[in-house]
Amino acid sequence: MEEEILRQRLWRIRQIEALGFKPYGHRFDFTHTIPEIWQRYGDAPASELGPDVRVRICGRVHTIRRMGKAGFAHLLQGGQKLQIYVRKDSVSEREFTLYQKLLDLGDIIGVDGYLFRTKTGELTVHVSQLDFLAKTLLNMPEKWHGLEDIETRYRQRYLDLIANPDVREVFIKRSRIIASLRRQLEARGFVEVETPMMQPIYGGAAARPFVTHHNALDLDLYLRIAPELYLKRLVVGGMDRVYEINRNFRNEGISSQHNPEFTMLEFYQAYTDYRGLMDLSCELLAQTAIDATGSPVVTYQGHQLDFSRIRRLSLREAIIEYWPGSPKPTWEQLADPRWLSQHATADTPGAALVELFERVTEDKLIQPTIIYDYPVETSPLAKSKEDEPDFVERFEIYAGGMEIANAYTELNDPLEQRRRFEAQLERRARGDEEAHQMDEDYLRAMCYGLPPTAGEGIGIDRLVMLLTNSRSIRDVILFPLLRPEPEIGLAAKLRALEEELAATRP
């Protein structure tokens, strides 16, 4: 079938050329995009349309209804469709032959004509001239079920975008979300920067990295797991408000909330602390929700998430509040290493607390919630609380049961940082692959003085999930990582058919 289709289409290309058209055109100067036509003329009554309202538009043939000496088609462009009407006595003979005999669903054409309304009232272009712009060689997905097969949707996202209008909307919203965040940060004096993706020492998070190699320097490099340590070097250099929106790479499992490469907004603001960033986060998230959806209240998987009223509670309060059954643990028990070791497997009291939090609380945090004050053991780059040195000034934001942000007052004491790094090295020596490495170059930067600073990372993909009501991270990443397809075999097929066709003189 596929081979037969290809043969037909290649044969048609030859016929298209014989009529004096180019099967793959160069340029088409249009007067309106299809969305612009709808915006300008969507409400225009028939009396305001007619031969005087001339337009040139282009798009992909989405449906086609041919009658003997006339026909209708819908062109698709910019996610919207517009009908065209082609009559034998309104176009040249070669144009009508092209329309009637050589046009396939999916071909890209341009038309010149005037706007009118059909007897059912549909806005339509009455075509007077028809240009051919690109031939499709393969069958398009079916027109009303769309493309359902998840694997094909991810592997051939272009088909997904053509066939499923909702998908296009998700990625347009994604773009709007990122633009909104940029706009808001710029308005507050933040400067966008780009720091290395390839790093000799990876840091800023606890994760396993991807390794690559630079040949000329004969140097192993890591794809970054976070930009944190570079962004803070910039704060040392006097860039008091910096941010970066870019990819991080973590060599971990894949799930509906994890892709090996994912997009993170990370920003640093000097002279504030985590309380300041809590306030900033609330403003950013509420405005981003408004810019993406028109409202700070968004529907996510049947829940109404309100980004204008973000609750704040400490990690320990959250454990107590969400503890299943009773009696709930007391504040004293959460401070008791023996009680903690009886209720968790982690090897330190702080790690046990985090473990309990993740077990009893994380997936219950549906409404946007700030969780603050984390144990020092799990936060080697965060500043300790003045009155409670076993905890650090750190918060995370949860929504829809997912972690979407992580922030803290930055540890800016190089002597304390050295001790934290060394504690991490010990964990590493005990086999914790995700413990931080010593980064002396960063330590040196700190020795020149990092001002009091707070920094935050927001997982863009997860935020987009929340604001587009997407259940899987793969639905908000255009090309999620998949195993490669074994063999497509298209090149050989095309070569054979071209040779076959060359052997047949027209």
Added chain:
RNA sequence: GAGCCCGUAGCUCAGCAGGUAGAGCACCGGCCUUUUAAGCCGGGUGUCCUGGGUUCGAAUCCCAGCGGGCUCACCA
């Protein structure tokens, strides 16, 4: 990494107590000058994911592999 589920035409899917591979759309030929899931007449175009096995006979049953999905683990 483990468990469960799925893989049939270009697309969406049926067929699976083992007995000649099906439907709609798409596609091919014909008719049709306001159609719109256009319509009417005629045509099935396939590595039933791959490789083994059981059987007289496998899309169907068994085993292995490949690809995907979900759950769990991992993701401080």
